[in-house]
Amino acid sequence: MTELQKKILDLKQEKDAIILAHNYQRPEIQDIADFIGDSIELCRKAMSTKAKIIVFCGVDFMAQSAVILNPDKKVLIPSKGALCPMAQMLPADYFKLWQERYPGVPTVLYVNTLGEAKALCDVCCTSANAVKVVEKIPSERVLFGPDSHLAAYVAKRTGKEIIPVPEGGYCPVHVLFEKEDLLKLKQKYPQALLMVHPECPAEVIEVADFTGSTSQMCRFAKETEAKQLIVGTEIGLIYRLRKENPDKEFIPANPEAICTAMKTITLEKVYLALKEERYEVTLSDEIISKAQQSLEKMVEIVS
Ligand code: 13P
Numbered sequence: 001m002t003e004l005q006k007k008i009l010d011l012k013q014e015k016d017a018i019i020l021a022h023n024y025q026r027p028e029i030q031d032i033a034d035f036i037g038d039s040i041e042l043c044r045k046a047m048s049t050k051a052k053i054i055v056f057c058g059v060d061f062m063a064q065s066a067v068i069l070n071p072d073k074k075v076l077i078p079s080k081g082a083l084c085p086m087a088q089m090l091p092a093d094y095f096k097l098w099q100e101r102y103p104g105v106p107t108v109l110y111v112n113t114l115g116e117a118k119a120l121c122d123v124c125c126t127s128a129n130a131v132k133v134v135e136k137i138p139s140e141r142v143l144f145g146p147d148s149h150l151a152a153y154v155a156k157r158t159g160k161e162i163i164p165v166p167e168g169g170y171c172p173v174h175v176l177f178e179k180e181d182l183l184k185l186k187q188k189y190p191q192a193l194l195m196v197h198p199e200c201p202a203e204v205i206e207v208a209d210f211t212g213s214t215s216q217m218c219r220f221a222k223e224t225e226a227k228q229l230i231v232g233t234e235i236g237l238i239y240r241l242r243k244e245n246p247d248k249e250f251i252p253a254n255p256e257a258i259c260t261a262m263k264t265i266t267l268e269k270v271y272l273a274l275k276e277e278r279y280e281v282t283l284s285d286e287i288i289s290k291a292q293q294s295l296e297k298m299v300e301i302v303s
Protein backbone atom coordinates (compact mmCIF):
# COMPACT_ATOMS: atom_id res chain seq x y z
CA MET A 1 0.00 0.00 0.00
CA THR A 2 1.34 3.46 -0.90
CA GLU A 3 1.60 6.42 1.49
CA LEU A 4 -1.20 8.19 -0.36
CA GLN A 5 -3.47 5.16 -0.10
CA LYS A 6 -2.80 5.00 3.67
CA LYS A 7 -3.56 8.71 4.03
CA ILE A 8 -6.87 8.20 2.20
CA LEU A 9 -7.85 5.31 4.45
CA ASP A 10 -7.04 7.34 7.61
CA LEU A 11 -9.00 10.34 6.38
CA LYS A 12 -11.90 8.12 5.40
CA GLN A 13 -12.13 6.79 8.94
CA GLU A 14 -11.75 10.21 10.51
CA LYS A 15 -14.56 11.64 8.39
CA ASP A 16 -16.88 8.63 8.62
CA ALA A 17 -16.83 8.23 4.84
CA ILE A 18 -17.29 5.27 2.52
CA ILE A 19 -15.62 4.89 -0.87
CA LEU A 20 -17.82 3.34 -3.56
CA ALA A 21 -16.09 2.48 -6.83
CA HIS A 22 -17.37 1.30 -10.19
CA ASN A 23 -15.81 -1.79 -11.78
CA TYR A 24 -14.05 0.43 -14.41
CA GLN A 25 -12.06 2.43 -11.87
CA ARG A 26 -8.27 2.44 -11.88
CA PRO A 27 -6.67 -0.52 -10.00
CA GLU A 28 -5.22 1.68 -7.23
CA ILE A 29 -8.69 3.06 -6.57
CA GLN A 30 -10.35 -0.35 -6.59
CA ASP A 31 -7.75 -1.36 -3.97
CA ILE A 32 -8.85 1.29 -1.44
CA ALA A 33 -12.60 1.10 -2.10
CA ASP A 34 -15.03 -0.20 0.52
CA PHE A 35 -17.19 -1.58 -2.24
CA ILE A 36 -16.72 -2.18 -5.97
CA GLY A 37 -19.68 -2.95 -8.19
CA ASP A 38 -21.91 -2.35 -11.19
CA SER A 39 -24.56 0.37 -11.38
CA ILE A 40 -27.34 -1.50 -9.55
CA GLU A 41 -25.03 -2.75 -6.79
CA LEU A 42 -23.70 0.78 -6.27
CA CYS A 43 -27.29 2.09 -6.05
CA ARG A 44 -28.08 -0.49 -3.38
CA LYS A 45 -24.93 0.35 -1.39
CA ALA A 46 -25.66 4.07 -1.60
CA MET A 47 -29.17 3.39 -0.26
CA SER A 48 -28.05 1.31 2.69
CA THR A 49 -24.84 2.93 3.92
CA LYS A 50 -24.74 4.50 7.39
CA ALA A 51 -21.57 6.49 6.65
CA LYS A 52 -21.89 10.31 6.69
CA ILE A 53 -20.06 10.88 3.42
CA ILE A 54 -20.09 8.85 0.20
CA VAL A 55 -17.02 9.35 -2.01
CA PHE A 56 -18.28 8.15 -5.35
CA CYS A 57 -15.57 6.91 -7.69
CA GLY A 58 -17.59 6.60 -10.86
CA VAL A 59 -19.25 8.95 -13.34
CA ASP A 60 -21.77 11.77 -12.88
CA PHE A 61 -25.00 9.83 -13.35
CA MET A 62 -23.91 7.21 -10.81
CA ALA A 63 -23.06 9.81 -8.15
CA GLN A 64 -26.38 11.54 -8.84
CA SER A 65 -28.21 8.24 -8.30
CA ALA A 66 -26.49 8.00 -4.89
CA VAL A 67 -27.82 11.48 -4.00
CA ILE A 68 -31.31 10.61 -5.26
CA LEU A 69 -31.45 7.37 -3.29
CA ASN A 70 -29.90 8.78 -0.11
CA PRO A 71 -30.44 12.56 -0.09
CA ASP A 72 -29.42 12.95 3.57
CA LYS A 73 -25.83 11.96 2.80
CA LYS A 74 -23.07 14.15 1.46
CA VAL A 75 -22.06 12.63 -1.89
CA LEU A 76 -18.69 13.68 -3.30
CA ILE A 77 -17.35 13.00 -6.78
CA PRO A 78 -13.56 13.42 -6.89
CA SER A 79 -13.39 14.68 -10.49
CA LYS A 80 -15.51 17.27 -12.28
CA GLY A 81 -14.50 15.60 -15.54
CA ALA A 82 -16.17 12.28 -14.77
CA LEU A 83 -19.00 12.93 -17.21
CA CYS A 84 -20.52 9.98 -19.08
CA PRO A 85 -21.04 11.05 -22.72
CA MET A 86 -24.02 8.71 -23.11
CA ALA A 87 -25.86 10.41 -20.25
CA GLN A 88 -25.47 13.75 -22.07
CA MET A 89 -27.18 12.30 -25.16
CA LEU A 90 -30.67 12.61 -23.69
CA PRO A 91 -31.43 16.13 -22.44
CA ALA A 92 -34.64 16.21 -20.37
CA ASP A 93 -36.37 18.67 -22.77
CA TYR A 94 -35.74 16.39 -25.73
CA PHE A 95 -37.03 13.38 -23.81
CA LYS A 96 -40.19 15.34 -22.92
CA LEU A 97 -40.83 15.97 -26.63
CA TRP A 98 -40.68 12.24 -27.32
CA GLN A 99 -43.01 11.49 -24.43
CA GLU A 100 -45.47 13.93 -26.00
CA ARG A 101 -45.02 12.28 -29.38
CA TYR A 102 -45.92 8.85 -27.88
CA PRO A 103 -48.71 9.59 -25.38
CA GLY A 104 -49.56 6.68 -23.12
CA VAL A 105 -46.43 4.70 -24.03
CA PRO A 106 -44.52 3.77 -20.83
CA THR A 107 -40.98 5.13 -20.56
CA VAL A 108 -37.94 3.27 -19.28
CA LEU A 109 -34.63 5.06 -18.88
CA TYR A 110 -31.27 3.41 -18.48
CA VAL A 111 -29.59 4.78 -15.33
CA ASN A 112 -26.98 6.31 -17.64
CA THR A 113 -29.03 9.53 -17.76
CA LEU A 114 -28.96 12.73 -15.73
CA GLY A 115 -31.35 13.36 -12.83
CA GLU A 116 -33.56 15.75 -14.83
CA ALA A 117 -34.36 13.03 -17.39
CA LYS A 118 -34.80 10.33 -14.73
CA ALA A 119 -37.36 12.57 -13.05
CA LEU A 120 -39.55 12.34 -16.16
CA CYS A 121 -39.57 8.59 -16.79
CA ASP A 122 -41.80 5.85 -15.38
CA VAL A 123 -39.01 3.54 -14.28
CA CYS A 124 -35.23 3.24 -14.53
CA CYS A 125 -33.16 0.17 -15.35
CA THR A 126 -29.50 -0.83 -15.41
CA SER A 127 -27.69 -3.18 -17.77
CA ALA A 128 -28.17 -5.94 -15.18
CA ASN A 129 -31.96 -5.70 -15.13
CA ALA A 130 -33.14 -3.92 -18.32
CA VAL A 131 -34.77 -7.08 -19.73
CA LYS A 132 -36.56 -7.87 -16.45
CA VAL A 133 -37.81 -4.30 -16.00
CA VAL A 134 -39.21 -4.11 -19.55
CA GLU A 135 -40.77 -7.59 -19.23
CA LYS A 136 -42.67 -6.45 -16.12
CA ILE A 137 -44.14 -3.38 -17.84
CA PRO A 138 -47.74 -4.13 -18.85
CA SER A 139 -47.35 -2.77 -22.39
CA GLU A 140 -46.08 -4.19 -25.70
CA ARG A 141 -44.62 -0.78 -26.65
CA VAL A 142 -41.98 0.95 -24.56
CA LEU A 143 -40.04 4.18 -25.06
CA PHE A 144 -36.44 3.42 -24.03
CA GLY A 145 -33.29 5.56 -23.85
CA PRO A 146 -30.61 6.67 -24.22
CA ASP A 147 -28.65 3.59 -25.43
CA SER A 148 -29.96 2.34 -28.77
CA HIS A 149 -27.83 -0.84 -28.52
CA LEU A 150 -29.25 -1.76 -25.13
CA ALA A 151 -32.68 -0.91 -26.56
CA ALA A 152 -32.12 -3.38 -29.44
CA TYR A 153 -30.90 -6.05 -26.99
CA VAL A 154 -33.99 -5.57 -24.81
CA ALA A 155 -36.28 -5.71 -27.88
CA LYS A 156 -34.72 -9.01 -28.95
CA ARG A 157 -34.94 -10.57 -25.49
CA THR A 158 -38.47 -9.41 -24.64
CA GLY A 159 -40.11 -9.49 -28.10
CA LYS A 160 -41.63 -6.06 -27.34
CA GLU A 161 -41.58 -2.99 -29.57
CA ILE A 162 -38.87 -0.80 -28.11
CA ILE A 163 -38.74 2.78 -29.38
CA PRO A 164 -35.22 4.18 -28.84
CA VAL A 165 -34.88 7.77 -27.66
CA PRO A 166 -32.79 9.46 -28.98
CA GLU A 167 -32.31 7.52 -32.23
CA GLY A 168 -28.75 6.24 -32.21
CA GLY A 169 -27.70 6.92 -28.58
CA TYR A 170 -24.52 4.97 -27.77
CA CYS A 171 -21.55 4.44 -25.48
CA PRO A 172 -18.35 5.57 -27.25
CA VAL A 173 -16.40 2.78 -25.51
CA HIS A 174 -18.66 -0.17 -26.32
CA VAL A 175 -19.03 0.70 -30.00
CA LEU A 176 -15.28 0.12 -30.33
CA PHE A 177 -15.83 -3.65 -30.34
CA GLU A 178 -16.09 -5.18 -33.78
CA LYS A 179 -17.44 -8.58 -34.74
CA GLU A 180 -14.50 -9.35 -37.10
CA ASP A 181 -11.91 -8.71 -34.34
CA LEU A 182 -13.83 -10.89 -31.91
CA LEU A 183 -14.12 -13.75 -34.38
CA LYS A 184 -10.35 -13.58 -34.92
CA LEU A 185 -9.75 -13.71 -31.15
CA LYS A 186 -12.11 -16.68 -30.85
CA GLN A 187 -10.08 -18.42 -33.54
CA LYS A 188 -6.81 -17.60 -31.76
CA TYR A 189 -8.15 -18.82 -28.39
CA PRO A 190 -10.53 -21.66 -29.31
CA GLN A 191 -11.06 -22.70 -25.67
CA ALA A 192 -11.96 -19.18 -24.54
CA LEU A 193 -15.48 -17.90 -23.83
CA LEU A 194 -16.43 -14.40 -24.94
CA MET A 195 -18.24 -12.10 -22.48
CA VAL A 196 -19.67 -8.76 -23.65
CA HIS A 197 -21.65 -5.84 -22.22
CA PRO A 198 -25.17 -5.21 -23.60
CA GLU A 199 -24.06 -1.70 -24.66
CA CYS A 200 -22.19 -3.42 -27.52
CA PRO A 201 -23.72 -3.44 -31.03
CA ALA A 202 -26.08 -6.34 -31.85
CA GLU A 203 -23.65 -8.13 -34.21
CA VAL A 204 -21.09 -8.25 -31.37
CA ILE A 205 -23.62 -9.61 -28.87
CA GLU A 206 -24.59 -12.27 -31.44
CA VAL A 207 -21.13 -13.89 -31.31
CA ALA A 208 -20.78 -13.72 -27.50
CA ASP A 209 -21.09 -16.65 -25.10
CA PHE A 210 -22.33 -14.41 -22.30
CA THR A 211 -23.86 -10.92 -22.19
CA GLY A 212 -24.30 -9.03 -18.93
CA SER A 213 -23.49 -6.10 -16.69
CA THR A 214 -19.95 -5.69 -15.39
CA SER A 215 -20.69 -7.52 -12.12
CA GLN A 216 -22.67 -10.22 -13.92
CA MET A 217 -19.52 -10.81 -16.00
CA CYS A 218 -17.52 -11.14 -12.76
CA ARG A 219 -19.96 -13.78 -11.52
CA PHE A 220 -19.95 -15.62 -14.85
CA ALA A 221 -16.13 -15.65 -14.91
CA LYS A 222 -16.03 -17.13 -11.41
CA GLU A 223 -18.63 -19.80 -12.06
CA THR A 224 -17.66 -21.01 -15.53
CA GLU A 225 -15.28 -23.93 -15.92
CA ALA A 226 -13.56 -22.12 -18.78
CA LYS A 227 -9.99 -21.11 -18.00
CA GLN A 228 -9.73 -18.42 -20.66
CA LEU A 229 -12.16 -15.54 -21.15
CA ILE A 230 -12.22 -12.79 -23.76
CA VAL A 231 -13.56 -9.60 -22.18
CA GLY A 232 -15.74 -7.31 -24.30
CA THR A 233 -16.06 -4.30 -22.06
CA GLU A 234 -14.01 -1.40 -20.69
CA ILE A 235 -10.55 -2.64 -19.73
CA GLY A 236 -10.86 -1.56 -16.06
CA LEU A 237 -12.90 -4.68 -15.34
CA ILE A 238 -9.92 -6.90 -16.16
CA TYR A 239 -8.08 -5.88 -12.97
CA ARG A 240 -10.93 -7.16 -10.79
CA LEU A 241 -11.38 -10.30 -12.92
CA ARG A 242 -7.68 -11.21 -12.61
CA LYS A 243 -7.59 -10.48 -8.88
CA GLU A 244 -10.62 -12.67 -8.19
CA ASN A 245 -9.60 -15.48 -10.55
CA PRO A 246 -5.80 -15.86 -10.43
CA ASP A 247 -6.04 -19.28 -12.09
CA LYS A 248 -7.80 -17.93 -15.21
CA GLU A 249 -6.61 -15.95 -18.20
CA PHE A 250 -8.46 -12.78 -19.26
CA ILE A 251 -7.93 -11.45 -22.76
CA PRO A 252 -9.06 -7.89 -23.52
CA ALA A 253 -11.24 -7.90 -26.64
CA ASN A 254 -9.99 -4.40 -27.38
CA PRO A 255 -7.20 -2.91 -25.22
CA GLU A 256 -8.24 0.55 -26.45
CA ALA A 257 -11.69 0.29 -24.89
CA ILE A 258 -11.01 2.88 -22.20
CA CYS A 259 -13.62 5.12 -20.60
CA THR A 260 -11.75 8.41 -20.24
CA ALA A 261 -14.49 9.82 -17.99
CA MET A 262 -13.96 7.02 -15.45
CA LYS A 263 -10.18 7.45 -15.64
CA THR A 264 -10.29 11.14 -14.69
CA ILE A 265 -10.54 9.92 -11.09
CA THR A 266 -7.10 9.47 -9.56
CA LEU A 267 -5.84 8.70 -6.05
CA GLU A 268 -4.74 12.33 -5.64
CA LYS A 269 -8.26 13.49 -6.48
CA VAL A 270 -9.81 11.01 -4.05
CA TYR A 271 -7.51 12.33 -1.33
CA LEU A 272 -8.45 15.94 -2.07
CA ALA A 273 -12.14 15.02 -2.27
CA LEU A 274 -11.98 13.68 1.28
CA LYS A 275 -9.72 16.41 2.65
CA GLU A 276 -11.65 19.34 1.22
CA GLU A 277 -15.03 17.57 0.99
CA ARG A 278 -15.25 18.36 -2.70
CA TYR A 279 -17.04 18.16 -5.17
CA GLU A 280 -20.45 17.81 -3.61
CA VAL A 281 -23.12 16.44 -5.96
CA THR A 282 -26.42 18.28 -5.57
CA LEU A 283 -29.84 18.20 -7.21
CA SER A 284 -33.03 20.15 -6.53
CA ASP A 285 -35.56 18.66 -4.10
CA GLU A 286 -38.07 18.37 -6.94
CA ILE A 287 -35.71 16.37 -9.16
CA ILE A 288 -34.70 14.19 -6.21
CA SER A 289 -38.25 13.30 -5.25
CA LYS A 290 -39.37 12.54 -8.84
CA ALA A 291 -36.22 10.64 -9.84
CA GLN A 292 -36.38 8.72 -6.57
CA GLN A 293 -39.69 7.20 -7.62
CA SER A 294 -38.23 5.96 -10.94
CA LEU A 295 -35.14 4.50 -9.27
CA GLU A 296 -37.03 2.96 -6.35
CA LYS A 297 -39.53 1.41 -8.76
CA MET A 298 -36.61 -0.32 -10.50
CA VAL A 299 -35.22 -1.61 -7.20
CA GLU A 300 -38.70 -2.86 -6.24
CA ILE A 301 -39.25 -4.62 -9.60
CA VAL A 302 -35.97 -6.51 -9.49
CA SER A 303 -35.88 -7.47 -5.83
P1 13P B 1 -22.71 -1.65 -15.41
O1 13P B 1 -23.93 -1.29 -14.66
O2 13P B 1 -22.81 -2.91 -16.19
O3 13P B 1 -21.51 -1.66 -14.52
O4 13P B 1 -22.47 -0.56 -16.55
C1 13P B 1 -22.23 0.78 -16.33
C2 13P B 1 -21.67 1.42 -17.51
O5 13P B 1 -21.54 2.61 -17.57
C3 13P B 1 -21.27 0.57 -18.61
O6 13P B 1 -20.67 1.31 -19.58
Ligand code: SF4
Binds near residue numbers: 259
Ligand atom coordinates in the same frame (compact mmCIF):
# COMPACT_ATOMS: atom_id res chain seq x y z
FE1 SF4 C 1 -20.59 6.08 -20.03
FE2 SF4 C 1 -19.66 4.26 -21.74
FE3 SF4 C 1 -18.08 5.23 -19.83
FE4 SF4 C 1 -20.09 3.57 -19.24
S1 SF4 C 1 -18.24 3.11 -20.44
S2 SF4 C 1 -19.55 5.45 -18.16
S3 SF4 C 1 -21.64 4.25 -20.71
S4 SF4 C 1 -18.96 6.35 -21.56
